[in-house]
Amino acid sequence: MDMIMENRTRRFKFLIRKERLDDAFAVADEFYEWLHPDHQDDEDLIVFYNEQELEELYYQKKTSEDY
Numbered sequence: 001m002d003m004i005m006e007n008r009t010r011r012f013k014f015l016i017r018k019e020r021l022d023d024a025f026a027v028a029d030e031f032y033e034w035l036h037p038d039h040q041d042d043e044d045l046i047v048f049y050n051e052q053e054l055e056e057l058y059y060q061k062k063t064s065e066d067y
Contacts, residue, residue: 005031 015024
């Protein structure tokens with residue numbers, strides 16, 4: 001996770017230096033939860049997920065609601 005944060009922060013700073021502000025803000029928007037220190041310990045935000053686990057959880061909850 002730390003490597004991802006470092007990479008995104010480095011990319012954001014690179015884009016700012018190159019005056020590619022729209023691209024920089026797109027990166028910041030995408031990784032807002034990871035980049036903003038106030039959200040570092042916020043458990044309500046999903047900052048990483050395993051697609052297969054999320055899909056299995058969805059079907060488990062959907063099946064349990066059907067009964």
